[in-house]
Amino acid sequence: MGLGTVGRAFLRALAENRDDIGRRLAEPLEVTRILVRDPARHPEERHRLTTDARDILDDPEISVVVEVMGGREPARTYMLEALRRGKSVVTANKEVLAYAGPELWAAAEAGQADLRFEASVGGGIPVVQGLTQGLAADRVRSVVGIVNGTTNYILTRMTDEGSSFEQALAAAQAAGYAEADPTDDLDGHDAARKIAILASIAFGAHVSPDDVAVEGIRHVTAEDIRYGQGQGWRLKVVASARLEADGLLLRVGPAFLPQDHPLAGVSGAYNAILVEGEPVGQVMFFGPGAGGGPTASAVLGDVIEIAWGRHQGVSAPRPVRYRPCPLKDPATDELAAYWRLDVVDRPGTLAQVAQALSEASVSLRSVEQRPKPDGRATLLLVTHRCREGALRQAVANTGRLPVVLSMGPPIRVEGVD
Amino acid sequence: MGLGTVGRAFLRALAENRDDIGRRLAEPLEVTRILVRDPARHPEERHRLTTDARDILDDPEISVVVEVMGGREPARTYMLEALRRGKSVVTANKEVLAYAGPELWAAAEAGQADLRFEASVGGGIPVVQGLTQGLAADRVRSVVGIVNGTTNYILTRMTDEGSSFEQALAAAQAAGYAEADPTDDLDGHDAARKIAILASIAFGAHVSPDDVAVEGIRHVTAEDIRYGQGQGWRLKVVASARLEADGLLLRVGPAFLPQDHPLAGVSGAYNAILVEGEPVGQVMFFGPGAGGGPTASAVLGDVIEIAWGRHQGVSAPRPVRYRPCPLKDPATDELAAYWRLDVVDRPGTLAQVAQALSEASVSLRSVEQRPKPDGRATLLLVTHRCREGALRQAVANTGRLPVVLSMGPPIRVEGVD
Incomplete structure (x- = not known):
């Protein structure tokens, strides 16, 4: 279902790797029907195109449905019906999975069909399988990743070339790494869907993307990134799911990582997912996070996998086993933060800002004051670790100071006490 | 079978993660018998110890045999018998797998039992599953990895602390990362077994560790590493299997990698395996390469996996499908190389060395001459890319020069033309 970039790459991979796949399976894989909106756009596939999903859902000869059309509807409805009718479903659709996961699993169990979604997170990186199978013996403590290639491309470009956010976004759009409307990527919603999926399989947590605290990167400046570089930090959009004593903490947002952090070196449109568990320790999966080829590979x-299982007589899904998993309030989490303020450049300004922080029980680790034109100055603050609630209070206090002209939101700094 | 570090970590992980595992499986996993040499050493397991493998092999109630005793025999014989009798086998034994793989697969097919060996390569990193399942759709072109934690620990220490090879080896032994007899690690034999296993699953190549061209690291000096750092290179022991037009090339040996190479940042006892394939592109798996906990996780x-399959009624193995795969002669491969020579410090020495290289059709990219005490000098050469056969000839020519006092073997340099 769907014949866009991924669908075409899927057909190509199937054709080019037919021999290798044949060696692995007893029976060949055959694509008999392709659902498209506009058949005129795909004359070379004429003989197997259809515009009616019923031609697929009602065909008893079709045992696996590949959903690569994207979007919530009608994809969700088609997948549910396919599963209930005993057709296994493979999907790259993170939106449907993130919002309708439990419903899909229930349909899969009802129809005794399999549901697989490796491509929904991390493109070609086999991280879903790594978590569900390879690390099945582990108690996972955290899943932390760079799962949005668009923002990683933008931040890498800003870091390597000193360009502004706007320039880097334009470059990402020109290179095909960002869509015309990049909202979902820039504001963290795409990454929130992916970390919700990862949390559901790593912890059996019944969570939705709406449970994830998200922060975007539109406010990040070249100056922020340069300052971090000077400290030995790299700015990344980090998606994380951590099982702490008081609950599961789900976040997406920019964070400065120390240079020797395993995710710090992941650049360009690449993705990486770092899993910490017991007894394995730290395991990381790295690779292309998007694109037709990598997604088609997944x-x-x-x-x-489904064909191999069918050959063995298996049709049951390996469902996510949900369990109660309370969410932690992000306000109770601790962090160190970097923070940029534009202020009036006059004696006493720094003292007022320090006082505003101190009243919120936030203590400063370092501060740098940079004179700017027109009697202004920029303050670059780094706090010690504090409660996120206290930091929010500090931001509110500071915002009320008449000497503060504007300020960006604080950015978390990992690896700092 | 076996109750050393891995066996004990396995029992611990099974006990501690019983609930999580129970959620995934319909029936509990129970260890009923443990084969040991000396029962007196394990009083806490008294009730289930045995010194007779027959107590396991002849017990019809036992459906899975976990082999973590190590060594070629009797491990190989026990595994073969278990498989032929329909008991699935899970092993961490890279030696038996690398040398007796086809025999084991034949026994598995005969007994319709499963054979799994995730722990044999990369410790806790799920790379075997990643290659056989996650990347099953891809035509793999190369598998390149840091698969020996001991040598990576030694080289990391030499790099970070400027210590000599001997100091770093002593530190590795003190930290438990190197054995009393470190030959297998230092001379590349351990890595050769692992790359042979990876090549067998990635390419279906019927290869043995004896097919791998190995070079050790005993000759590497702190000066070599410092010189590389100055060029922006990191020295790593790289194991590689590359499918080229004229055959499969298998190697293990030290190599300078450019700093931005995905493997360059893998430090300490960590392992990483980089897979290139079509259509996925580059995928990397990173994690702890050894140790009781990570190995037990795998x-x-x-x-x-086996228990899940059995529950579904599956018992057949997912065997390696061997196919003809000619080996490439390493002498026909091309490389750029770094090379250190101790010479007599007098006019004309450099000209003689350059002439010796030129006679073998090897051209110099750079040369640095460093005066040393007692009228000696060190030459640090980097060649342009050349045939490995030509380089060997150049080494032979140079070794015959009376002005050359001693020399280390050339070290490959990746990312240089």
């Missing part, structure tokens, strides 16, 4: 890998 | 993950 989708086709899932199809091969 | 072994127990395999056991859970």
